[in-house]
Amino acid sequence: MALQAKHLLGLKDVSREDILSILDAAVSFKEILNRPIPKVPTLRHVTVVNAFFENSTRTRISFELAEKRLSADVVNFSSSGSSVSKGETLIDTIRNLEAMKIDLVVMRHPLPGAPKLLADHCDSTVINAGDGAHEHPTQALLDMMTIRDVIGDFDKLRVTLIGDISHSRVALSNIFGLQTMGAKVAVCGPPTLIPRHIERLGVTIYTDVNEAIRNSDVLNVLRIQKERQDGGLFPSIREYHALYGITRERLESLGAPKDLVIMHPGPINRGVEITADVADGPQSVILQQVTNGVAVRMAVLFLLAGGTNELE
Amino acid sequence: MNWNSANAASRLDHAGFLAERGQNLLLSGARVIDPASGIDAALDLFVEKGKILKVGKFKKSDLPKHKTIDLRGKIVAPGFVDLHVHLREPGREDKETIWTGTNAAAAGGFTAVACMPNTDPPLDNAGVVKWVLEQVQGGPVAVYPVAAVTVDRAGKNLSDIGDLHLEAGVRMISDDGSPVADAEVMRIALEYCRIHDIVLSTHSEEKALAGKGVMREGEWSTRLGLPGWPSVAESAMVARDLLLAEFTGGRLHIGHISSRESIDLVRWAKARGVRVTAEATPHHIALTDEACASFSGNTKMNPPLGTKEDRKAVIQGLKEGVIDVIATDHAPHTLEEEMVEFSHAPNGVVGLETAVGVVAKELVAKKILDWPDVVRKMAVAPREILRLPAATVSEGEQAELTIIDPEATWVVDPEKFLSKGRNTPFGGWKLPAKPIGIVNEGWLVLAPDARMLVS
Numbered sequence: 017m018a019l020q021a022k023h024l025l026g027l028k029d030v031s032r033e034d035i036l037s038i039l040d041a042a043v044s045f046k047e048i049l050n051r052p053i054p055k056v057p058t059l060r061h062v063t064v065v066n067a068f069f070e071n072s073t074r075t076r077i078s079f080e081l082a083e084k085r086l087s088a089d090v091v092n093f094s095s096s097g098s099s100v101s102k103g104e105t106l107i108d109t110i111r112n113l114e115a116m117k118i119d120l121v122v123m124r125h126p127l128p129g130a131p132k133l134l135a136d137h138c139d140s141t142v143i144n145a146g147d148g149a150h151e152h153p154t155q156a157l158l159d160m161m162t163i164r165d166v167i168g169d170f171d172k173l174r175v176t177l178i179g180d181i182s183h184s185r186v187a188l189s190n191i192f193g194l195q196t197m198g199a200k201v202a203v204c205g206p207p208t209l210i211p212r213h214i215e216r217l218g219v220t221i222y223t224d225v226n227e228a229i230r231n232s233d234v235l236n237v238l239r240i241q242k243e244r245q246d247g248g249l250f251p252s253i254r255e256y257h258a259l260y261g262i263t264r265e266r267l268e269s270l271g272a273p274k275d276l277v278i279m280h281p282g283p284i285n286r287g288v289e290i291t292a293d294v295a296d297g298p299q300s301v302i303l304q305q306v307t308n309g310v311a312v313r314m315a316v317l318f319l320l321a322g323g324t325n326e327l328e
Numbered sequence: 329m330n331w332n333s334a335n336a337a338s339r340l341d342h343a344g345f346l347a348e349r350g351q352n353l354l355l356s357g358a359r360v361i362d363p364a365s366g367i368d369a370a371l372d373l374f375v376e377k378g379k380i381l382k383v384g385k386f387k388k389s390d391l392p393k394h395k396t397i398d399l400r401g402k403i404v405a406p407g408f409v410d411l412h413v414h415l416r417e418p419g420r421e422d423k424e425t426i427w428t429g430t431n432a433a434a435a436g437g438f439t440a441v442a443c444m445p446n447t448d449p450p451l452d453n454a455g456v457v458k459w460v461l462e463q464v465q466g467g468p469v470a471v472y473p474v475a476a477v478t479v480d481r482a483g484k485n486l487s488d489i490g491d492l493h494l495e496a497g498v499r500m501i502s503d504d505g506s507p508v509a510d511a512e513v514m515r516i517a518l519e520y521c522r523i524h525d526i527v528l529s530t531h532s533e534e535k536a537l538a539g540k541g542v543m544r545e546g547e548w549s550t551r552l553g554l555p556g557w558p559s560v561a562e563s564a565m566v567a568r569d570l571l572l573a574e575f576t577g578g579r580l581h582i583g584h585i586s587s588r589e590s591i592d593l594v595r596w597a598k599a600r601g602v603r604v605t606a607e608a609t610p611h612h613i614a615l616t617d618e619a620c621a622s623f624s625g626n627t628k629m630n631p632p633l634g635t636k637e638d639r640k641a642v643i644q645g646l647k648e649g650v651i652d653v654i655a656t657d658h659a660p661h662t663l664e665e666e667m668v669e670f671s672h673a674p675n676g677v678v679g680l681e682t683a684v685g686v687v688a689k690e691l692v693a694k695k696i697l698d699w700p701d702v703v704r705k706m707a708v709a710p711r712e713i714l715r716l717p718a719a720t721v722s723e724g725e726q727a728e729l730t731i732i733d734p735e736a737t738w739v740v741d742p743e744k745f746l747s748k749g750r751n752t753p754f755g756g757w758k759l760p761a762k763p764i765g766i767v768n769e770g771w772l773v774l775a776p777d778a779r780m781l782v783s
Binding site: 028105106107125127128129130132133137147148149150151185188211212213214216217 | 545546547549550551552553554556558623664667668669670671672
């Protein structure tokens with residue numbers, strides 16, 4: 017089944033049916049990834065540009081792999097720093113690429129709303145691969161796929177995002193998507209890293225990590241970037257780790273259940289927000305998330321490129 | 329191009345306006361609202377050589393040669409004055425010039441505007457200010473330049489405020505978008521202004537708190553992932569300046585007030601007798617931060633659009649009189665500057681040509697203000713703040729009039745603006761009233777659809 021929207025800019029307005037379509041298609045694609053020849057000719061007629069206006073290793077490679085597994089023609093474009101500083105506007109940059117006949121733009125950009133600007137002023141289908149602290153829908157979809165793999169159902173599931181919510185590119189998409197699917201989302205961190213009035217999004221706020229853990233089925237641990245400390249938003253990495261670090265010791269002292277699911281969107285700062293014994297431990301699904309990332313992105317590309325038929 | 333040029337009226341002509349000078353006018357049957365003289369009645373006015381010769385009932389047969397404008401059902405009021413516009417010249421003539429900006433003012437029903445000093449070079453000396461005044465000589469719209477508080481708007485040394493007043497007629501000073509950060513400099517400025525009773529207008533922003541914010545910090549900045557500009561960045565500065573105004577006895581005008589707490593502070597200060605006035609913009613009256621969900625640069629301003637609660641407080645403040653003035657903060661930008669990521673878009677929107685219509689929709693139609701209140705906030709109070717004589721509609725006075733059709737429904741088409749700026753959040757809005765003309769300095773300017781009223 018095709019998606020209702022032309023673009024995937026975020027999960028805020030994506031319906032439960034569309035999310036399920038993507039997750040279902042992703043399961044089929046994941047199966048293809050495990051075949052001896054993990055490639056299908058589905059998007060042989062489609063040209064995709066990966067336009068990355070900000071550094072990204074994982075997301076860019078994951079998209080590129082997904083595109084290649086679907087036999088799309090792939091062009092990579094990356095430019096650190098803003099397009100404006102180069103003198104060319106974002107719209108001009110993409111229109112130039114469009115003039116070379118492309119179908120789909122996958123874009124990572126540091127500024128919120130940049131993918132919407134493209135969708136409003138360009139012809140291509142746009143997939144948002146992260147726009148600042150706004151949305152990163154494919155990350156949330158792969159997180160949801162992983163949760164479904166492990167737990168099966170979202171209904172009343174308690175998912176808590178821990179860490180720098182304010183500057184995270186994955187928090188909002190997770191909140192919107194999980195809520196649409198019936199989960200209860202909470203955030204946990206120092207108040208200086210939690211955006212104002214996030215409770216109005218129907219999200220519970222914890223400043224005490226132990227309380228958060230006691231009230232969660234899934235912990236999604238977010239990366240702490242060093243520049244936030246430089247900005248004075250918390251006193252030190254050491255203190256952050258002491259207050260909010262997810263450690264084996266903390267989980268055991270709280271008697272956290274064995275089936276508590278530990279996620280992390282990567283890249284991990286081992287020893288800061290999470291210790292190795294947890295990241296590599298039995299409750300961690302971090303590498304499963306990465307595998308699912310390729311499958312989910314295949315599903316999104318396939319469905320947005322107009323795929324409706326069952327896979328061969 | 330300026331108002332002394334041979335074809336000075338060409339922009340108005342080209343847009344279909346009637347723009348001519350030196351005609352005798354019989355304005356017939358309008359509802360004349362003049363709070364200064366206590367008039368609110370349907371009257372005739374006869375204007376000869378730019379002067380109001382007769383008001384009320386008089387014999388038409390004896391009048392010298394004139395044009396008659398049938399204004400039954402229309403409103404005639406003292407000319408509206410916009411206390412907060414950016415004319416961009418000198419320096420950014422690609423955004424607006426004094427000529428295009430005053431054309432827009434005339435089209436919007438304003439007979440005068442106060443233009444902000446953030447030009448290049450800034451309006452921080454009498455020479456530049458006099459040059460600005462020369463550009464509007466002979467035109468239908470008066471300009472009251474707002475001079476910089478400090479040299480280069482740098483917040484360090486006071487401009488020659490006395491000289492600006494005596495040589496160039498400056499009545500208001502402001503460092504506008506670069507608010508005076510140093511409290512001691514602000515104190516001195518307020519104290520010094522007392523010599524000539526000059527008013528100090530502020531853009532209230534504590535820059536350290538506003539940080540990299542691009543919209544009001546709150547639920548919507550959280551939803552959109554955009555860096556937030558907290559309301560306390562405004563209210564903390566308002567609090568400081570109110571206390572300094574009280575301490576020094578200086579006269580303070582809070583520009584484009586936008587947050588609930590700031591309005592509460594002004595209410596408090598007025599009750600204590602502080603010499604303070606405040607203004608609100610049509611966009612803070614009509615819109616909230618939710619509008620930023622479009623990620624359109626036309627919803628990005630400084631101060632940013634407030635929350636629902638802020639908007640309610642602005643409206644309540646206007647109703648109560650805590651907010652004295654409606655001014656537009658007309659801030660034209662080029663299309664190129666607006667077609668970018670929200671964070672890169674410049675702050676501000678144009679407002680001259682939509683102000684009266686938006687005020688009618690948001691305040692008059694909703695019975696928050698009536699038309700006499702609007703006249704007070706857009707014509708009477710701005711003149712009082714500038715210490716100008718009241719522009720009354722009385723025999724023997726200069727005719728400085730704004731004409732409004734309170735029943736004209738129209739749809740905002742930015743392509744039709746006389747301003748160079750197209751950056752408005754009100755494009756496509758249906759508005760219930762329209763300014764249809766001004767009379768000032770011997771000029772008559774009439775909107776295209778009002779020309780048929782002339783015989």
